Amino acid sequence: xxxxxxxxxxxxxxxxxxxxxxxxxxxxxFTTTTGLMANIVDGEGVxxxxxxxxxxxxxxxxxxxxxxxxxxxxxxxxxxxGKQAALFGEPYIFRxxxxxxxxxxxxxxxxxxxxTIICGQVLMWxxxxxxxxxxxxxxxxxxxxxxxxxxxxxxxxIVTGNQVQASAYLLYVVANYIMKxxxxxxxxxxxxxxxxxxxHAEIENHKSREEQADKSDRRSxxxxxxxxxxLQQNRKKAKAYLEGLISGxxxxxxxxxxxxxxxxxxxxxVLSRVVDQIGLARAPFLHINDQAIGQIYQTTxxxxxxxxxSKAVDAYLEQLEAAAVKPENPNITLMTDYxxxxxxxxxxxxAIADAACLSPGYAGRTxxxxxxxxxxxxxxxxxxxxxxxxxxxxxxxxxxxxxxxGYGDAGYFTKVFRKFEGITPTQFRKIHKR
Amino acid sequence: MEKxxxxxxxxxxxxxxxxxxxxxxxxxxxxxxxxxxxxxxINPAFKDLxxxxxxxxxxxxxxxxxxxxxxxxxxxxxxxxxxxxxxSKGIVAIGTVAGDLHDIGKNLVIMMLQxxxxxxxxxxxxVPVETFIEAVRMHKPDVLALSSLLTTTLPExxxxxxxxxxxxxxxxxKVIIGGAPVTAxxxxxxxxxxxxxxxxxxxxxxxxLVKNRIGKYAV
Numbered sequence: 001x002x003x004x005x006x007x008x009x010x011x012x013x014x015x016x017x018x019x020x021x022x023x024x025x026x027x028x029x030f031t032t033t034t035g036l037m038a039n040i041v042d043g044e045g046v047x048x049x050x051x052x053x054x055x056x057x058x059x060x061x062x063x064x065x066x067x068x069x070x071x072x073x074x075x076x077x078x079x080x081x082g083k084q085a086a087l088f089g090e091p092y093i094f095r096x097x098x099x100x101x102x103x104x105x106x107x108x109x110x111x112x113x114x115x116t117i118i119c120g121q122v123l124m125w126x127x128x129x130x131x132x133x134x135x136x137x138x139x140x141x142x143x144x145x146x147x148x149x150x151x152x153x154x155x156x157x158i159v160t161g162n163q164v165q166a167s168a169y170l171l172y173v174v175a176n177y178i179m180k181x182x183x184x185x186x187x188x189x190x191x192x193x194x195x196x197x198x199x200h201a202e203i204e205n206h207k208s209r210e211e212q213a214d215k216s217d218r219r220s221x222x223x224x225x226x227x228x229x230x231l232q233q234n235r236k237k238a239k240a241y242l243e244g245l246i247s248g249x250x251x252x253x254x255x256x257x258x259x260x261x262x263x264x265x266x267x268x269x270v271l272s273r274v275v276d277q278i279g280l281a282r283a284p285f286l287h288i289n290d291q292a293i294g295q296i297y298q299t300t301x302x303x304x305x306x307x308x309x310s311k312a313v314d315a316y317l318e319q320l321e322a323a324a325v326k327p328e329n330p331n332i333t334l335m336t337d338y339x340x341x342x343x344x345x346x347x348x349x350x351a352i353a354d355a356a357c358l359s360p361g362y363a364g365r366t367x368x369x370x371x372x373x374x375x376x377x378x379x380x381x382x383x384x385x386x387x388x389x390x391x392x393x394x395x396x397x398x399x400x401x402x403x404x405x406g407y408g409d410a411g412y413f414t415k416v417f418r419k420f421e422g423i424t425p426t427q428f429r430k431i432h433k434r
Numbered sequence: 435m436e437k438x439x440x441x442x443x444x445x446x447x448x449x450x451x452x453x454x455x456x457x458x459x460x461x462x463x464x465x466x467x468x469x470x471x472x473x474x475x476i477n478p479a480f481k482d483l484x485x486x487x488x489x490x491x492x493x494x495x496x497x498x499x500x501x502x503x504x505x506x507x508x509x510x511x512x513x514x515x516x517x518x519x520x521x522s523k524g525i526v527a528i529g530t531v532a533g534d535l536h537d538i539g540k541n542l543v544i545m546m547l548q549x550x551x552x553x554x555x556x557x558x559x560x561v562p563v564e565t566f567i568e569a570v571r572m573h574k575p576d577v578l579a580l581s582s583l584l585t586t587t588l589p590e591x592x593x594x595x596x597x598x599x600x601x602x603x604x605x606x607x608k609v610i611i612g613g614a615p616v617t618a619x620x621x622x623x624x625x626x627x628x629x630x631x632x633x634x635x636x637x638x639x640x641x642x643l644v645k646n647r648i649g650k651y652a653v
Contacts, residue, residue, distance in 0.1 A: 080559070080560075083560075093493075093494045093495055093498065094498075095498055095502075101495075101498065124449075124495060124498070124499060125449075125451060125499070125502075128451055128452040129452060129455060130451045130452065130455055130502075130505075130506040130509065131451075133509060134502075134505070161493060161495035161496060161499065162495075164495050165493050165495060
């Protein structure tokens with residue numbers, strides 16, 4: 001009976017987006033901390049909590065509420081306060097029509113004002129002569145028997161203006177928290193809807209494919225070679241392909257939770273194997289899998305499982321992109337930059353580690369972890385690569401080339417070069433002579 | 435006597451309702467006229483509060499407390515005000531325009547007008563154009579007082595005057611407008627009859643409009 005107002009279609013309801021029990025717990029925590037009543041009302045000023053659950057009212061308000069016309073007056077005041085608070089996006093402190101001080105914090109989701117937290121039902125003064133006059137004046141349209149109401153005033157909390165300001169601020173923080181949670185849920189339900197659409201499209205796809213194909217010749221959707229190719233395409237294409245895989249696997253699971261879990265897990269495992277084949281460090285990808293697979297086995301919602309997998313796929317693509325652009329570790333970049341700049345000089349591990357402000361031992365370990373070879377081998381590689389470029393130009397003497405890449409002695413350079421390339425610099429020059 | 439009025443002003447600014455009541459009683463006992471009490475104690479108190487609010491020195495809670503203290507002072511003066519005027523000086527319909535929810539300022543104007551002997555029809559806040567038109571038809575007020583506290587609702591004042599014209603009611607009623615973003619220039623541009631900057635100006639301007647005088651607040 002509280003929700004007899006017609007609701008606009010598509011209007012978001014707070015109780016659909018945030019678990020009502022959670023909201024109640026938040027308010028209870030607020031009440032316990034501040035000693036103040038708090039309630040959440042919808043855009044029409046009606047409490048979102050079932051009547052039984054309300055201990056959100058003081059005795060004074062319960063009396064007003066029970067009087068004829070009282071309930072409507074309270075709701076209209078809350079509706080108005082909520083509107084005001086939403087308009088300014090900040091707490092609104094007001095005097096209710098019955099004479100108490102209250103304040104409102106708006107809950108706005110995606111631009112819609114879905115609810116208001118109302119708090120207060122207090123006085124900011126000791127009841128003096130004028131207060132009783134005021135109460136009569138303000139409430140004479142509801143009743144002419146003030147005995148019970150006046151008695152209930154004794155139970156009202158009396159707080160200072162500063163306390164009101166402070167708890168209005170606290171309430172505002174709480175409202176923001178609820179908004180954030182609600183928004184995430186709202187986004188997630190939109191994602192579910194999107195997934196559902198994809199899923200149905202994929203079912204249709206499969207149906208038509210199955211009608212044509214020979215059923216005995218069905219292959220697994222997870223073709224590693226194909227995935228390798230797709231992963232190395234641009235991110236948008238790779239994402240579209242992988243989303244298609246997720247939908248396809250979901251179809252294959254036939255609404256069976258255990259199968260769906262297994263299939264999504266398999267997809268993630270295959271992905272981690274594929275990135276290994278591409279030659280990337282597995283650690284960050286295994287971390288993505290650990291998290292996602294854990295979540296897949298925690299939730300019982302099939303839609304959730306698709307969303308988790310889809311998010312893990314996003315994380316993969318992000319990681320792939322990052323790996324393609326630069327080494328993840330800025331320390332490594334500092335060291336490789338230093339090497340690129342100073343390879344013609346006499347280089348030591350200490351000097352290179354120093355460039356990244358690391359100890360030689362730690363620098364060496366990190367370097368090998370990230371790039372797969374020791375620091376000095378990398379230096380060697382840089383020197384050999386540079387020398388190869390120079391060797392292609394017949395005007396340079398071997399001795400000059402040796403000196404320009406940091407080897408004073410041509411004999412020693414030749415020895416290192418042969419060890420690295422399997423041939424001497426002169427042979428290299430001959431082979432590559434145009 | 436001066437000291438008493440200063441103390442009353444202080445009590446209102448501090449939101450000390452009981453003291454405000456006592457000081458008002460005392461002032462009346464000393465034979466100070468109600469209009470002097472309003473002009474030299476209550477009105478300056480709100481001017482002060484307005485400035486402090488603007489400067490961020492005080493909060494809304496302070497204004498709530500102060501307006502309550504002012505109401506208490508007016509309550510004490512009410513019997514004398516209604517006795518001294520006897521009959522109503524005129525009818526004023528008042529409301530804030532659609533989309534605008536501010537009512538502290540409007541309520542103070544109402545209090546001042548009632549205190550000065552006018553019959554006030556409070557149309558409330560967030561009032562749509564139709565309601566204003568309806569009220570003008572039904573109550574035939576001498577003055578229609580419109581307030582807007584937001585720049586976003588300012589154009590509503592213009593719409594309101596157009597609507598009065600369209601309904602053929604514009605000549606029947608004088609229109610006064612006010613509120614933080616409103617200026618005399620704006621009032622003149624939209625062809626309102628008067629503009630008031632504060633409570634006291636509002637009361638004075640209404641007095642001029644009711645008597646059909648071109649006063650200093652006419653635009």
